[in-house]
Amino acid sequence: MNDLIDMKALLDGVDVFNMSLWLTGALLVLVLIGVRVAFATALIGFLGLCLFFMQKQGFDKGLITAMKLAGQVPHSKSTTYSLSLIPTFILIGYLAYYAGLTGYLFEAAKRWVGWMPGGLGVATVFATAGFAAVSGASVATSAVFARIAIPEMLKLGYDKAFAAGVVAAGGTLASLIPPSAILVIYAIIVEQSVGALLLAGFLPGLVSALIYAGLIVGLAKWKKTLGPPVGGFTWKQRFASLPGASPIFVVVFIIIYSIYFGWATPTEAGALGAFVVLGMALWRGMRWGQLRGALMEAAKLTVMIFSMIWGVLIYVRFLGFARLPDAFASWIASLEQPAMLTLLAILGAYVILGMFMDAIGMLILTLPVTFPAVIALNGGEGVLRADSALGMTSQEVAIWFGIIVVKMAELCLITPPIGLNCFVVAGVAQDSKLPISVQDVFRGASPFFVADVATIGVLIAFPSIVLWLPSLM
Numbered sequence: 001m002n003d004l005i006d007m008k009a010l011l012d013g014v015d016v017f018n019m020s021l022w023l024t025g026a027l028l029v030l031v032l033i034g035v036r037v038a039f040a041t042a043l044i045g046f047l048g049l050c051l052f053f054m055q056k057q058g059f060d061k062g063l064i065t066a067m068k069l070a071g072q073v074p075h076s077k078s079t080t081y082s083l084s085l086i087p088t089f090i091l092i093g094y095l096a097y098y099a100g101l102t103g104y105l106f107e108a109a110k111r112w113v114g115w116m117p118g119g120l121g122v123a124t125v126f127a128t129a130g131f132a133a134v135s136g137a138s139v140a141t142s143a144v145f146a147r148i149a150i151p152e153m154l155k156l157g158y159d160k161a162f163a164a165g166v167v168a169a170g171g172t173l174a175s176l177i178p179p180s181a182i183l184v185i186y187a188i189i190v191e192q193s194v195g196a197l198l199l200a201g202f203l204p205g206l207v208s209a210l211i212y213a214g215l216i217v218g219l220a221k222w223k224k225t226l227g228p229p230v231g232g233f234t235w236k237q238r239f240a241s242l243p244g245a246s247p248i249f250v251v252v253f254i255i256i257y258s259i260y261f262g263w264a265t266p267t268e269a270g271a272l273g274a275f276v277v278l279g280m281a282l283w284r285g286m287r288w289g290q291l292r293g294a295l296m297e298a299a300k301l302t303v304m305i306f307s308m309i310w311g312v313l314i315y316v317r318f319l320g321f322a323r324l325p326d327a328f329a330s331w332i333a334s335l336e337q338p339a340m341l342t343l344l345a346i347l348g349a350y351v352i353l354g355m356f357m358d359a360i361g362m363l364i365l366t367l368p369v370t371f372p373a374v375i376a377l378n379g380g381e382g383v384l385r386a387d388s389a390l391g392m393t394s395q396e397v398a399i400w401f402g403i404i405v406v407k408m409a410e411l412c413l414i415t416p417p418i419g420l421n422c423f424v425v426a427g428v429a430q431d432s433k434l435p436i437s438v439q440d441v442f443r444g445a446s447p448f449f450v451a452d453v454a455t456i457g458v459l460i461a462f463p464s465i466v467l468w469l470p471s472l473m
Helices: 007-011 016-032 037-057 059-078 081-098 101-113 119-132 138-155 160-175 181-190 194-200 202-222 235-240 242-260 266-283 288-322 324-334 339-354 359-378 394-412 420-431 438-461 464-471
Strands: none
Touching (some): 016 037, 016 288, 016 359, 037 059, 037 288, 037 359, 059 288, 081 138, 081 181, 081 242, 081 266, 081 288, 101 119, 101 235, 119 138, 119 242, 138 160, 138 420, 160 394, 160 420, 160 438, 181 288, 181 359, 181 394, 194 202, 194 242, 194 266, 194 394, 194 464, 202 394, 202 438, 202 464, 242 266, 266 288, 288 359, 324 359, 339 394, 339 438, 394 438, 394 464
């Protein structure tokens, strides 16, 4: 083979850094034309490793080295302890849904806040926030409440686009409120504390839910035909709705309390939460078919997430050899402009990428480059708060940026043309024979884009909202 093609000689004049830029561009093209992120990143990463080691070792040895490195990733990373909590968090949400706990949660929220303008919309937001606290998946949250909340709102004369938009936006809260699968993925990629990041997402998730609720009330007051209030519930009826929703609150308490006080690792807390939900579901009469459905759905989503992680980590392995993240971080740190302006430019790039990529894929594709850049922008690893550009230590920036970038990922779920939550809500609505199109959902979700921008502005202006709970661990 070496007699036919001296690959080492052909590649000796190729600059590895420039090669990494071309391959990264090719990766973006593959993703934009519809190739799955898992396959696109694995392919480009493996190709990059091949070219890099063929340049160093020749064709045969280089190919074997690249195959060994790429082949080690799935096993080494799937056995990482931190990753084991993803399936447990996902399972909690599906068990809660198949056990019918979501219906009780929505009914309780309706009785307590339905009297407000746009009351069912507000109830949907708070119910999705509650369900997000036991479900790590935004798409699953949107699908569940599309079946429960939209028919209720349409019966009361709510605008169909408004009703669908509320559900699509409310589902995004699962990205921030722990247990959040996407926060776990962020923690693993940037090698930060999973427990600290999960706690950090709690208050920002609550702030986001309150801003959503305020927007709904404001829109319903401005245009009364959007969503009338729901009245007629007595205090006795309100308190009577709480026992049905209590399992959700019990699980939230177990997870947050055990992580906060260090009684359990996040993985142990997730397993305990899944066990509690399973016990409550069986006590409420869950049948084998429902349990099987919950297990299958959790397995499918887990496999999808793990596949994406494997593919991206092969690509990251190549980037490490090419030193592209280090070069980008050095360039960012050398810019002669305010650090906050550079950070806003990075977040603006996420908005654009989010129009064409799903949230998880976008994060695991970009974080290997953007995270080192943000750390360098703040002053580098080990910087003191007084000497930093953003007024935080490097560890605080790592947690704060994680919450900000995950909130940016929420924008991807409701922005055209790829907004996954909007497609899920439209699909569920059409399956339920409801007169709601994808265009209706995107139109109804558009005001929540403004609400998300406002939330991000609040979190940037007041980083203590993110950092307070982790600082108390």
